[in-house]
Amino acid sequence: MLTVALATVGLSSYSIAAQETSADTEQRESPAEAREKAKAAASVEVIEIKGFRRSVAESINTKQYSNSIVDSVSAEDIGKLPDSSIAESIARLPGLSAQRLDGRASLVSVRGMGGDFNTTTFNGREQVSIGDNRGVEFDLYPSEVISEVVVYKTPDASLITQGIGGTVDLRSVRPLDKSERIINANVRFEKNGLEAVNPDMDDQGKRGSIGYIDQFNDGKVGVALAYAHMQSPNQEERWHAWNYDRNEDGIRRLGGAKPYVRSSELTRDSVLGVLEFAPNKDLHLTFDAMYVDFEDKQILRGVELPIGYGRDDGSSTIEVLEERNGVATRFRANDVKGIVRNDVNFRQAELTSFGANVEYQLADWTLEADLSYSKADRKLWVMESYATTGRGGNAGQGVGDDIIVEMNDSLTGATFTPSLDYSDRALFELGAARNWGVGEVGVDGQDGNLLTPETKDEMTTFKLAANRLLENDFFSSVEVGVNYSKREKSKVDYGEYLRVPNYVAGDVNSTLPIDDKYYLGNVSLGYLGMGNMIAYDSLAMYRDGVYDSVVQGDTVPDKWRGTWTVFEDIYTTYVKADISSYVFDLPLYGNIGVQYVYTDQSSDGFQVSSRPEGGLNIDPTTQGDSYSNVLPSLNLVLKVTDEQQLRFGAARTVARPRMDQMNSSFSYGFDRGRNNPGVFNPDDLTTSPWSSGSGNPSLKPIVADQFDLSYEYYYTSEGYVAAAVFHKDIKDWVANNDTIFDFSDFNTPNPEDVPITNLGVNTIPDNVGDAKVSGAELTAVVPFNVLTEALDGFGAVLSATFLDSEVDVKGMQQEIPGLSDKVYNFTVYYEKAGFQFRTSMNYRSEYQGAVRNQTANLDTRTAASETLWDAQLGYDFSESSIDALKGLSVTFQVQNITDEPFVTNFVDGETGQVIGAQDYQRYGRNFMLGFGYKF
Known part of the structure; x- marks a missing residue:
């Protein structure tokens, strides 16, 4: 049987060495022996290939010789296409797809399962998240400091962190895997094709990185250092529909819209350090550390149009002029009181990760100890600022707009013909056009809104393992291990209502003119037909104290319900045996094993209720639970020939529950109007005066029994074909569930009220569903x-994924977030004699995607199918005869060549009909020119 040894001789060259070995030898060699073999491979006869072709061969080698079903990308692949994060790179792998969030690929699905169902690790260690849950947002991770990504689609017992979809392992470089000193630097300049849509933001950015790898003391000490900086702009023209309501004739029509232009700038600084020490063949120590400083600033300006809700007294009218298939495609709305929005969003995060690993070879035993610590802090700053023609929503206040609305042919937005000039500072002043205020802010006193939620996520892990070689005709080795993971994640949901200082409730004149100091001119909403709109610096207004503020937590129970801390202590014990045998004289290898996982989880939160006289009753609460899971796994690889193999995998995997759903915070209410026999029905607790909503600290993981079968044919070191089928039988699916709750220990907001019953309905996330994915x-x-030597240098990478799913929650069907029925990936490349060209296409069909809502959380919406094209063209002067330019490379890249929008649809819940676009986000093309130099 032939194996492929990868002799790493620099970042831009690659060697393949063929040598005779057996499956038994491949399984039995120790980690130290494997390292020595890799070093020795450099002296074997080699066939030199470079660049992207090298990365293809490395990925093939990883896949072919893994006991599990995996796919991978290497540093060459990660760096060659225009990627602001590694999400774009791994989305080209079979069975994977990425979703754009605010213009950048950030969320990744594995075999149709979104981020909450997968696990992401860094050098094999589970990573904390800057989101509210476990799912990693990949735009945090720079591609420049990642050398390889391996996606495990089937687990083995030693893979501590598992997911129902899979495990994504991000790997840093190992300096002792290299045979020479390497220093390289890269710089890229980028520009967005939409130009700057806001006057105070830029459409040009830059990126740069420098890396250093070296070995000392005869290859016993290795050092790797990398630094990457990115300042990347992004522009967007966005359409957002509130809803599509029905008129008295049953015709669907646009109820309200919130379109705007958005400019953003992502600034990210990343540092990676790796130290390796191998004083002899028995001892190997590795230390790695990574730090990422991340800030995403967004400026959003647009007009909010409550078309179907022009006045709070219902005085507005809508006249349908044209309709198609029951949807109004052209209509006139009168007296619409629009709101000029000048909003600012900040997303700031820091990620710190440390790891230490020790391997020691003791006779037939390999002992391993691994310690890691990671921490992520994230702050959101989401500010809304309103300007209007008059305060409040009562009839007669302010100037209403008479608007002709014409829906686009494909119902992906609308064109407006307004009668008002939204750039007129004499007409639009700071103030609230709607009765959005509550509590202490006043019924119409919400002139702006500020959300400042913060999350902290901290994790410590410790692992001990021992692997022993066996003299056995079936098993080649056995490994036992224990792992302890301690995690604490918290969220504090702050917020403020903003109000102009001259506010008088119900007074149309209590608005505030926009001072020249903050006036920035206009932004164009021409893509909507709205013309120009006032632009002002709302952030400077806030910082200068132009607004009064009222703390939302004084009157809003959800602010306390969204404040929580979740604790997890997870103890894992495992045993795994590696298989190396023969079946009908055919080599068989793989592994069999089992994990026992004990989990102790708890949450601190608050019980909250409203007082009749105003304010809140707030009491701390702590709840929790413990449970265990047994997770068996089996991986088998049958070598039919040297080039062909069959794989089979069977395992039980789990996806731990979302951490925001595990919180113990609890808000409840008492409806005095239902507290009488004439309203309350003892047989229907939805008529009870009591009601509540909460998290569920006793929530259990989602469990899947999965089966995999695949055929792989490796007909050359740079090519293969594979076909795989899989099935996941899922139970304990999490969905909202109405449960009977005893409120005997809870006080009514008014002590004089005597409840007619102490039972009511509490809505919680619960393990109440089942699902299947095939x-x-x-x-x-x-x-x-x-095919022919004349085409040497040309190649293609093709993949297609077909999925079928079913989710049953108490007899009701649901969709799995992130699952597309069809996913296609296509890459064509040419790389030879220094010339490089590559174009890549990613297609995914309709799926349940995620969009940030007005509270900065992610909402699930039906995302339309999309096709994305990227390309790059470059030349490496190391292949030229110009000695002065040796080491220099130049690359030109284009992202989103076809200017593909991101679209989510408004779907009729009864008929399933797509009524129109709820979100239509156009980001434009992105262009990058890069220069690299390798010393």
């Missing part, structure tokens, strides 16, 4: 030189 993956990697 799929097939087809992959072909084709170097065209297998």
